[in-house]
Amino acid sequence: MSIRVTERDHELLFERAQKAGFTLSEFARAKLLCDPTPPTRPVAPEDISTEATVPLSPEAYAARQLADQVRRIGINLNQIAHRLNMLDQPMPSELPPLLTDIRRYMQLIWARERR
Incomplete structure (x- = not known):
């Protein structure tokens, strides 16, 4: 997984990772997984990378998990x-409101992720 960040954000992430004694990848992975105790080995020069991965906040991580679960429910209903x-069977009367609810929840999740 990779994401694009500004040069300044990359510098800040890199500085924080070094200050904490981690490679950028280790630091980002720990933040992404909401791990309060990332690995504690010192940073070796060959481990330093120019690629940046931005850690998600716990709220963003939860929103992504929720979006994935709602998407899976939508796939099952589809x-x-x-x-x-x-089978040329009529749709149960309960199905259209469920699909509408799922679409509404997905729109709420997407709107929240854009903040």
Whole structure:
């Protein structure tokens, strides 16, 4: 996984990683996984990378997890709808409101991630 950051953000992340005694990758991985105790080995010069990975806040991580779960539910409901269409069965009356709810939840999650 990689993401783009500004040059200044990259410098700040790199400085924080070095100050904590980690490579940029170790520091980002620990932050991304919300690990309060990342590995404690010293940074070796050959481990220093110019690639940047921005750690997610716990809120952003939770929002991504929630979005993934809601997406999976939507996929399952879509498969149910597809099967009903294949079998020429009417859609249960409960299905359209569920699909509407899922779309609404996804829009809320996406709006929150954009902040």
